[in-house]
């Protein structure tokens with residue numbers, strides 16, 4: 366229950382209309398918590414129906430994706446693209462290929478993306494898409510045929526100034542390459558309507574590293590501002606062994622931290638003296654699960670098969686970088702008990718709402734993904750910019766811009782949180798700061 370009648374009305378409608386969309390309901394609820402601070406003081410939000418419109422995607426595509434597997438058998442998946450909000454720029458957001466993909470998960474991701482993209486300061490609206498297709502265990506040919514079929518349907522609705530997809534879980538450089546190849550063929554244009562492309566056809570330097578590096582740049586600002594400290598000697602745990610986690614580990618080490626534990630879906634590994642991050646960065650999960658490959662080389666490493674147990678490893682800073690809902694209330698209690706004082710999300714919504722509340726109530730400084738993992742989409746925005754200008758910036762130039770953007774996102778979130786009386790509440794700061802730009806644009810553009 367909110368104090369504001371307006372917010373109660375919005376939340377009740379969302380819960381009623383989309384009762385089965387749990388992840389989407391959670392994302393809206395978390396966001397409306399912050400709106401409590403501004404809806405009473407600015408009645409235009411209600412007068413212009415801003416929140417009613419914000420919680421409904423502008424457009425949703427759902428389509429059949431038929432393809433033929435290596436045994437000649439016809440397979441069918443469901444594809445989606447959510448064009449959530451275009452108030453401040455073309456729809457922008459990744460594609461997720463994972464068996465768990467459904468409308469609720471993609472709507473939650475696209476909703477969050479709207480505010481994340483706003484925080485980057487670049488002109489990008491919010492979108493997300495994907496399919497309930499599992500790329501794991503598929504041959505290259507199967508992946509290519511799937512991506513081509515997916516794009517044969519979706520290409521109509523994309524464009525460099527309309528909707529620009531990218532990668533997410535299960536979609537990396539290979540999948541982006543196959544999708545972009547088909548898009549280009551069908552559309553007869555080559556303007557870079559995808560980000561995370563290969564370096565030989567318009568990709569940006571630092572894009573692969575951007576989410577992980579950006580997360581570390583963000584936490585560096587947190588340490589400096591709240592603790593007057595830096596990463597040197599800090600014990601860090603990082604869940605996930607995907608691209609985000611690996612590059613977060615590489616940057617953590619570079620900044621002087623000790624990465625004491627990491628995990629994947631089959632379990633966790635830990636070494637209080639620090640894991641071998643260079644070796645981890647070199648692992649390819651095409652060769653099997655990374656924790657297993659690590660244990661094959663370093664059999665004496667502490668380990669376990671339940672990924673949740675990673676949160677029992679004592680640390681100063683925890684960086685959940687795997688997927689949504691990986692830190693629940695019990696995990697949060699473990700972290701607090703062991704002295705963790707900072708949690709920053711590298712994945713999208715990895716911390717359940719009640720866990721966030723517990724962490725914050727116990728003095729842990731928490732950074733929400735829409736702020737701390739915005740580095741990926743920020744460099745995507747820089748990729749769009751380079752494509753539009755037909756040029757390519759150096760690694761150092763892009764890395765510097767990424768640093769500046771992450772610094773600025775932290776500053777905006779921190780200053781906004783401080784303005785509303787709670788400087789440690791970065792969720793509040795990020796939600797309001799991200800919202801205000803979208804709100805301003807929606808108000809200016811009339812009821813559309």
Ligand code: GLU
Pocket residue numbers: 457458459460529530531532533534560713738739741742743745
């Ligand atoms: N999937 C990433 C995210 O969640 C990146 C999106 C993009 O680069 O468009 O922000």
